[in-house]
Amino acid sequence: MTTLVTGGRKRAAPAIFVIPAILVGLAMLVPIFYLVLRATEADFGTVASLVFRPRTGQLLLNTTALVAGVLILATAIAAPLAWLTTRTSLKGRRIAHILVVLPLAVPGYVMAYALIGLSGYYGFMNTLFGWTFPRPQGWLGATLALSLYTYPYIYLNLRAALGSIDASLEESARALGASPREVFFRVTLPYLRPALFSGWLVVGLYVIGDFGAVALMRYEVFSYALYTQYAAAYDRIYAAWLALIMITIAVSVIWWESKLREGAHFARTGTGSGVRSSLSSLSTLPSVAAWCFIALVALASLGLPVSVLAFWLSAEPLLPSLPALLTSFWHSVSVAVPSALLAGALALPVAVMAVRYPSPLSSAINRLAFIGYAVPPLAFALAFVFISLGFARPLYQSHLLLVIAYSLAFLALALGPIRAALYLARPSLEEAARSLGYSPLSVVAHVVFPLIRRGVIGGMVLVFVIAMKELPIAFLLAPTGYRSLAITLFSRTSEGMLVNAAPYAAAIIIFSGLFVGVVLRHEAKHD
Amino acid sequence: MTETADIDRSSGPLLAARDLVRHFPSARGAAVAGVSFEVMPGELIALLGPSGCGKTTTLRLTGGFERPDAGTISLNGRDVTNLPPEKRGIGFVFQDYALFPHLSVAANVAFGLRHASAADQRKRTAQMLEMVGLADLAERMPHQLSGGQQQRVALARTLAPAPPLVLLDEPFSNLDAALRVETRQEVRRLLKQAGSAAILVTHDQEEALALADRIAVMHAGRILQMSTPDDVYRRPADEFVARFIGRSNIVPACANGFLAQTDFGDLAIDRTMYGNVRLAVKPEQFVLTPAEDGNGVVIGREFRGHDQLYWVRVGGTEIMAIAATNSLLTIGTPVRLTTSEPVALFEQAVAENS
Numbered sequence: 001m002t003t004l005v006t007g008g009r010k011r012a013a014p015a016i017f018v019i020p021a022i023l024v025g026l027a028m029l030v031p032i033f034y035l036v037l038r039a040t041e042a043d044f045g046t047v048a049s050l051v052f053r054p055r056t057g058q059l060l061l062n063t064t065a066l067v068a069g070v071l072i073l074a075t076a077i078a079a080p081l082a083w084l085t086t087r088t089s090l091k092g093r094r095i096a097h098i099l100v101v102l103p104l105a106v107p108g109y110v111m112a113y114a115l116i117g118l119s120g121y122y123g124f125m126n127t128l129f130g131w132t133f134p135r136p137q138g139w140l141g142a143t144l145a146l147s148l149y150t151y152p153y154i155y156l157n158l159r160a161a162l163g164s165i166d167a168s169l170e171e172s173a174r175a176l177g178a179s180p181r182e183v184f185f186r187v188t189l190p191y192l193r194p195a196l197f198s199g200w201l202v203v204g205l206y207v208i209g210d211f212g213a214v215a216l217m218r219y220e221v222f223s224y225a226l227y228t229q230y231a232a233a234y235d236r237i238y239a240a241w242l243a244l245i246m247i248t249i250a251v252s253v254i255w256w257e258s259k260l261r262e263g264a265h266f267a268r269t270g271t272g273s274g275v276r277s278s279l280s281s282l283s284t285l286p287s288v289a290a291w292c293f294i295a296l297v298a299l300a301s302l303g304l305p306v307s308v309l310a311f312w313l314s315a316e317p318l319l320p321s322l323p324a325l326l327t328s329f330w331h332s333v334s335v336a337v338p339s340a341l342l343a344g345a346l347a348l349p350v351a352v353m354a355v356r357y358p359s360p361l362s363s364a365i366n367r368l369a370f371i372g373y374a375v376p377p378l379a380f381a382l383a384f385v386f387i388s389l390g391f392a393r394p395l396y397q398s399h400l401l402l403v404i405a406y407s408l409a410f411l412a413l414a415l416g417p418i419r420a421a422l423y424l425a426r427p428s429l430e431e432a433a434r435s436l437g438y439s440p441l442s443v444v445a446h447v448v449f450p451l452i453r454r455g456v457i458g459g460m461v462l463v464f465v466i467a468m469k470e471l472p473i474a475f476l477l478a479p480t481g482y483r484s485l486a487i488t489l490f491s492r493t494s495e496g497m498l499v500n501a502a503p504y505a506a507a508i509i510i511f512s513g514l515f516v517g518v519v520l521r522h523e524a525k526h527d
Numbered sequence: 528m529t530e531t532a533d534i535d536r537s538s539g540p541l542l543a544a545r546d547l548v549r550h551f552p553s554a555r556g557a558a559v560a561g562v563s564f565e566v567m568p569g570e571l572i573a574l575l576g577p578s579g580c581g582k583t584t585t586l587r588l589t590g591g592f593e594r595p596d597a598g599t600i601s602l603n604g605r606d607v608t609n610l611p612p613e614k615r616g617i618g619f620v621f622q623d624y625a626l627f628p629h630l631s632v633a634a635n636v637a638f639g640l641r642h643a644s645a646a647d648q649r650k651r652t653a654q655m656l657e658m659v660g661l662a663d664l665a666e667r668m669p670h671q672l673s674g675g676q677q678q679r680v681a682l683a684r685t686l687a688p689a690p691p692l693v694l695l696d697e698p699f700s701n702l703d704a705a706l707r708v709e710t711r712q713e714v715r716r717l718l719k720q721a722g723s724a725a726i727l728v729t730h731d732q733e734e735a736l737a738l739a740d741r742i743a744v745m746h747a748g749r750i751l752q753m754s755t756p757d758d759v760y761r762r763p764a765d766e767f768v769a770r771f772i773g774r775s776n777i778v779p780a781c782a783n784g785f786l787a788q789t790d791f792g793d794l795a796i797d798r799t800m801y802g803n804v805r806l807a808v809k810p811e812q813f814v815l816t817p818a819e820d821g822n823g824v825v826i827g828r829e830f831r832g833h834d835q836l837y838w839v840r841v842g843g844t845e846i847m848a849i850a851a852t853n854s855l856l857t858i859g860t861p862v863r864l865t866t867s868e869p870v871a872l873f874e875q876a877v878a879e880n881s
Contacts, residue, residue, distance in 0.1 A: 428625035431592055434612040435619035436639030436688065446638075450629045 013357035020349040022361075025368040027408055031383030032247065032371070038386050039240035050238045055225075056245070062139070063208065063221040063249065069143035070207050071200055074151035077297055078199070082158035084290050089281045096294050097159075101520060103301035104152045105512035107469050109212025109486070110505050112145040113493045114305035116216060117312055141217035146207055148301040153206075154199035161195030193260075201257040208250050209376035211472040212490055222246045223472070226378050230476060236386070243379035250374050305509070312502035324488075325503050332484040335399060335474075336467035339406035340414075344460040346407055347414040354415075355422040366415075373412035380409055381476035402477045406467050413466060414459030421455025458518065465515040469508050485511075534740060539604060540565035541724050542589065542692055547598035549584050558584040559595070560748035568691065571718060572726045573739035577771070581748040582728045583696060589726060590619050590694050602692070618685035618693040618723070622700060624677045626669035632656070632680050633665040639688040655683040658717065675706050682714065686721045693718065695727040699734060711738050732772050736760065744768045761809070762797065762871045769807035769871070776813075776846050778806040780872070787872065790842030791822040797869040804872045810836060813848035814865045817856060821863035825856050839864060 039047075084090050085097045106114075119135045136144065165188065173187045174180075211223045218224075226242040229235060282290060350369050353362035372380065384405045388396035395401040425448055433443045471486040478487060489504035542565065549559040559581045566572050574582040587593040589600060591612035599608045607615050626635050636652045643651065656662045659679040669677060678698065685693055698714065699707045715738050718725050729735050735742045736756045743753040744767075752764035763769035766777055780787035782800035787793065794806065815825075815837060823841035831849075837856060839846045841864055848864065856862065 424628065426623065426625065428621040428623055429627060431590075431612065432619065432621055432625035432627075432684075433638070434592070435590060435615075435617060435694075436684070437613045437616070437641075439611075439613055447627060451627075 013353055013359070013362070017349045017352045017357070018361075020346070021353045021365045024346050024350055024408075024411070025365040028368045028371040028411075030387065031380055031408075032375070034387050034390070035240050035243050035247070035379065035383045038236055039244050042237045046237070047241065050235075051241050051245075059220060059222050059225055060245075062219065065139055066142055066146070066214070066219065066221055067204055067207050067253075069139065070146045070150060071203060073143060073147035074154050074203055075196070075200075077147065077151040078155035078158060080293060081297065082155050082162055084294070086159050086162040087280055088290070090287060090290055092291075096291075098520065099294065099298045099302065100155060101152050102298075102513070102516055103149060104516045105509055106149060106301070106305045107212065107471075107486075107508060107512060108146050108149045108206075108210050109216060109471060109490060109493075110305055110508055111149045111301075112141070112213040112216040113489065113498070113501060113505055114308040115141060115145055116493065117308040117498050118304065137217045138219050142214050142219040142221075145213040145217060146210060148304075149213075150203040150206055151297075151301070153202045154196070157195040157199035157202075158192060161192050165191050197257050197260050201253065204253045204257075205250055205374055205376075208246060208253065209378070209472070211378055211475070212486070216490070216493055222249070223376060223378050226382065227472075227475070230378075230382065230385075239382055240386070243376075243382045246376040246379045250376055254374055305505075309502055309506055309509070312499050313506060315499050315502075318503060321500065321503050325507065328483050328485050328488050328504065329507060331482055332468050332486070335402050335406065335482075335484070336464045338399075338403045339410070339467045340460040340464035342403060342407035343411050343414045343463040344418070344456055347411050347418050347459060348456065350411070351415055351418040351422055355419055356427070369415055370412045372409040375409075377409060377470070377472040378476065381405060381473040385476055397477070397479045399479050399482075402474065402479065402482075405473055405477055406470065407463070409473060410463040410466055413462045417455040417458035417462070418452065419455075421452040421458075424455075425451040461518055462515070465511060465518070468511045534570045535568040538568070541568045541570075541603060542566040542726075543601045544585075544589065545599045545601075547585065547588055547595045547600070549581075549588060549593060549595050557581075557596075557748050559588065562598075562745075562748070562750055564743055564750060564753055566692065566724050566726060568724055569719075569722055570724050571715065571738060571740045572724075573735035573742045574726060574728045574745055575730070575732060575735040575742050575771075576745035577730055580745040582730075582745045585745070586694050586696055586726060586728045590617055591615050592619075616688070616690055618688070618690035620678075620681050620685050620693065620695040620698050622697045624669075624681040624701070626677055626680055626684075628669055630669075631665065632661065632667050632669065632672070635669065635680055636684045636687050638684060651687055655687045658686075658720070659683045674702055675710060678702065678710065679713075682717060686717070686723065689721070690723060693723045693725045695725060697728055697730070699729070699731075707734070708737075714738070736772070744771060746771075763807050763873070765873050766805060766807070769873075774810055774847055776806075776808045776810065776848075778808060778844065778846075780804055780806050782872065785869075787870075790844060791846075791864050794866050795869040796872050798872075800872060807871045807873065808846075808866060810847040810849040812866050812868060812870055813846065813850075814867050815839070815848050815850045815856065816863045816865070817860055818863040819861055821861040823862050823864045825858050825860045825862060827858065828856070837862075 042050075081096070081100050085093045085100070090096065103111075115136045135141075169191065170183050170187055173183045178186060209223060211227055214221050214224045215227060222242055222245060226239060226246065229239045229242060347369070350365055353359075354366045384401060385396070388398075388401055392401075429447055429451070430443050433447045434440070438446060469486055470484075471490055474482070474484050474487055475490070478484075485504050485507050489501050489508065492498075492501035492504070544565075545563050547559050547562045548557055550557045562581070562585055564572070574585055576582045584593060588595050591607070591610060591614075595608065599606055601607060602615065602617070612619075627638065630638065633652050633656070636655050637648045640648045640651055652665070653662065656665055659682060661676060661679055661683070664672065664676065669680070672680065678701075682698075695714075699711055702710055711734060727735070727738060736759075739756060741753060742756055742759045743750045744759060744764075745751065746767050752759055752768050754762075759768060760772050763772060763775065769775040769777060778789050778794075780789045780794070780803075782788075782796060782802060782804045784799050784801065785795060787796045787800075787804060787806055789806070794808070796804075796806065811834075823839040823846070825837050826840050826845070827838035829836040834849050834851050835855070837848050837850060839848055839862060846864060850856070
């Protein structure tokens with residue numbers, strides 16, 4: 001047909017988008033390049049003795065066990081919840097949805113803090129019920145803390161897929177003689193696979209990169225090993241190798257996900273509007289059972305951290321610790337705000353390239369932009385330590401370096417909303433304004449900017465909130481005297497000062513709550 | 528059907544395109560390969576052709592969204608070839624309507640009126656919305672409107688600054704079939720009422736025939752014929768036009784003055800000609816008479832309500848012919864095939880009185 005974007009009418013991208021976009025793509029490659037450079041400094045014998053030893057195997061085993069454990073537990077929690085809130089007539093589905101998404105506001109290390117705070121002689125359980133149990137740690141503790149924090153990612157993916165499945169797919173399967181059970185296994189489940197995989201990818205990458213929860217649970221995985229290597233016995237070459245191994249694991253997870261997804265292409269074909277599936281009605285008993293399950297999940301993932309926090313907060317007056325908390329808050333803000341602005345500014349040309357000037361170059365740049373997201377944060381931060389020590393000495397332990405690292409690490413987050421907004425601002429809208437007498441510049445002011453403003457601000461807010469609670473990168477790149485909320489919480493918890501850590505945990509939860517609020521509002525708009 | 532009284536032919540053409548050429552780097556051949564046409568004030572032109580024929584590119588060249596590699600465009604005698612779209616004062620209605628999603632219906636309509644005073648803007652906007660019958664939806668947002676309403680808002684927005692010329696890119700393709708027929712007469716009425724000339728791009732011949740004062744049939748980057756709907760339909764300039772507009776029977780023949788010899792007898796032709804020609808006979812130009820000694824036999828039929836379409840084998844060829852339903856012919860009936868009027872012809876023959 002006569003669409004506006006046929007192959008023939010493709011225009012070349014103007015330099016003001018191309019050059020910054022290429023620079024962003026290259027900036028993403030620099031850290032990896034530098035890690036490789038450091039890692040290959042040593043001769044082969046040294047490397048072999050560092051890398052090929054039983055400890056590496058143990059770390060690999062532990063990392064795999066943790067990823068597998070979290071994926072299984074988080075899916076077991078998320079899948080029934082997604083089905084209940086989208087495909088049944090359960091009363092109070094909307095409330096259940098909010099309850100189930102809210103744990104996103106409780107980062108893994110806060111969840112770990114809560115689990116630890118529950119236990120012990122001075123802990124919540126003993127004080128309230130006279131019930132002491134040992135401090136959770138190791139694989140079980142880390143799996144619990146991370147699953148309770150990450151399951152909403154899988155839930156949200158499954159929910160979106162379940163909500164979008166075309167009823168005519170399932171109905172035609174029924175018409176072809178399949179029982180409801182067969183329909184579930186042969187139609188619904190295969191349809192959900194891509195959503196499940198992308199949920200697993202997000203959670204898998206998070207678990208591989210997580211540092212706070214595993215460190216507090218003292219579970220030896222690669223990120224923990226990298227941290228101790230950096231903090232105590234600083235061996236650059238071994239640290240670089242650990243970082244590269246982590247990156248390799250992350251890349252292989254991404255590779256597997258894309259391999260699995262290749263065979264699963266389930267976009268609707270054909271025209272006509274899709275039909276929403278009908279809801280299964282739940283009678284009283286299953287409804288009660290469903291709510292029991294929802295309550296159990298909410299109690300564990302929300303009630304637990306909130307009540308433990310309330311317990312420790314009430315243990316000591318708040319006022320004296322307020323000035324320190326405010327300073328800490330200010331430290332976090334002073335880095336998060338410029339990071340958000342920079343990430344937004346860097347993401348804009350990349351998004352414009354992707355949406356308006358699709359080409360092999362722009363898709364390559366857009367892939368590179370995800371490096372910051374995919375590379376485990378400790379490895380990413382270590383690369384920046386090397387770079388600054390290597391040939392940008394004044395940047396070492398500076399605010400600027402932390403801001404740059406954040407903006408690159410979270411660029412992908414800002415990219416999503418900006419790209420979505422640009423898709424909304426179709427080229428025909430700009431042409432319509434031109435034909436109504438507006439010059440190119442006033443088209444930008446009157447049409448393009450109002451349309452993408454929301455997306456740009458949305459992307460920046462995401463980066464801001466994530467940066468506010470970020471731990472591992474801050475840990476390695478913290479400027480001297482920089483005590484963000486996350487760093488203070490982490491160091492106090494790891495020293496066993498649970499009372500002193502509580503206000504910081506509360507501040508982080510409130511802030512992360514904002515993030516969840518953004519997600520929920522965004523979702524509500526699309527419902 | 529075609530009211531041509533409102534086309535002003537006293538002065539020169541409103542728009543004149545001369546030898547427009549446009550190449551796209553990634554495509555083989557030119558998208559537009561030497562297109563010339565004129566539009567009179569108040570005239571409604573349809574650019575008709577299959578997809579990829581260059582009709583949309585011609586429209587975008589006229590609107591200023593593309594620049595020609597060669598050729599000129601003048602508006603009211605002024606060369607506008609290198610003017611950007613905003614300096615041309617030509618209205619454009621997009622296939623997807625391109626309503627600004629962040630602005631209300633009223634703000635969309637007022638968008639092109641920013642140089643007018645606030646009071647004038649309000650007055651003109653109200654007047655335009657009144658004209659398209661959407662006065663009570665002024666404060667709605669575009670996504671709250673149906674497809675047909677969105678299109679009327681797009682038209683009101685385009686017509687608000689009173690452009691002398693409006694370009695419409697497949698304006699009905701996003702509407703469902705029932706709404707399309709209704710809307711196109713509405714659009715024709717609105718354009719005539721506003722006194723704007725218009726160029727409409729479409730691949731739907733029925734739409735072009737119903738809407739336009741003149742039709743330009745395009746193929747492979749060129750205009751093959753530009754004439755009134757009646758002319759284009761009855762006297763196609765070549766075989767492509769004949770096949771594209773309505774169903775035509777292409778019959779090889781040997782012309783000899785006012786008659787042309789075919790496999791199934793002599794047919795009257797619409798001008799004198801000698802030598803080998805091809806005739807373009809519309810199905811309804813044939814007359815079918817059941818006759819035992821007829822020259823053809825019915826081999827298929829399609830019931831169409833008020834009439835029937837028959838396939839008739841005559842000699843070695845299959846002919847489509849339309850006959851009224853009162854003469855129901857069964858398959859196998861022998862028939863005589865004649866024509867009711869002189870038929871159109873074309874191709875390598877020497878015209879006597881050209």
